[in-house]
Amino acid sequence: MFSQMAQREVNRRGARAILMDPEDRVLHIGGIYPRERRLGWSPPGGGLDEGEEPVDAVVREVYEETGLRTDRGSLVGPVAVDVYVNDSPERPFAQENTYFFQRVERFDPVVAQGDDYELDMRHVWIPVEELRTREGTRYTRETAELVKRLATGDIPDRPVFCGFNTPDNWV
Numbered sequence: 001m002f003s004q005m006a007q008r009e010v011n012r013r014g015a016r017a018i019l020m021d022p023e024d025r026v027l028h029i030g031g032i033y034p035r036e037r038r039l040g041w042s043p044p045g046g047g048l049d050e051g052e053e054p055v056d057a058v059v060r061e062v063y064e065e066t067g068l069r070t071d072r073g074s075l076v077g078p079v080a081v082d083v084y085v086n087d088s089p090e091r092p093f094a095q096e097n098t099y100f101f102q103r104v105e106r107f108d109p110v111v112a113q114g115d116d117y118e119l120d121m122r123h124v125w126i127p128v129e130e131l132r133t134r135e136g137t138r139y140t141r142e143t144a145e146l147v148k149r150l151a152t153g154d155i156p157d158r159p160v161f162c163g164f165n166t167p168d169n170w171v
Contacts, residue, residue: 012095014084015058016045017075019068021106024151025125029065029109030136039136041124047095054078054098066109066123075100076155080146082162098159099143101150138170 019027028041044065048057055072062070080099086092109123126134128151131144139147142162149156 012093013048013054014046014095014097015048015054015061016043016097016099017058017062017070018043018079018099018101018147018150019062019066019104020101020128020147020151021104021125023106024128025106026128026131026147027066027104027109028124028126028137029111029121030124030138031120031122040138041126041134041136042138043099045097045099055100058098058100064113065111065121066107067112068104068107068109070102070104075102077101078159079150079156080143080160080162082140082143082165084165087166097165099162101155138165140165140170 021027027044029044030039030041032039044062045058046061046065048054049060052060055075055078058075059070059072062068077100078098079101082097082099084095084097086094106125111121126137128148131137131139131147132141140163142160143165146156146160146162
């Protein structure tokens with residue numbers, strides 16, 4: 001399976017935000033994904049528009065998916081990169097995600113705008129120590145370890161590669 005993923009051409013780029021409150025809880029968006037018929041929680045983010053830089057995409061996506069207005073100067077990073085592989089027959093793709101980090105005061109997120117499917121999504125603040133055990137979190141082991149590191153204030157000098165983000169690799 002790894003060899004198939006390693007050979008997959010990345011055909012999309014995305015950006016995600018690790019938004020962490022003062023109690024080390026990370027904001028996630030998700031719920032039951034209709035196509036997959038399973039629970040899924042991910043940090044806010046999505047695909048880049050044509051010509052858009054990852055940091056600008058994450059500013060836009062954070063607002064669309066949470067209602068939080070942030071800016072380039074408030075985000076740290078990029079802190080990580082992974083490759084999300086969707087092998088569904090209806091819409092296969094491989095998306096390289098660039099992750100940014102921001103400490104925020106806890107707030108009540110709302111989907112401010114976005115695609116139709118996003119309007120039905122919910123939000124949850126998940127404690128860092130539960131990222132590897134909470135049902136539906138979509139993290140590789142490397143990403144979960146990086147988020148723990150970020151909670152301690154240990155910011156990497158350059159983006160950490162967190163592997164192939166697939167159901168087989170979720171912790």
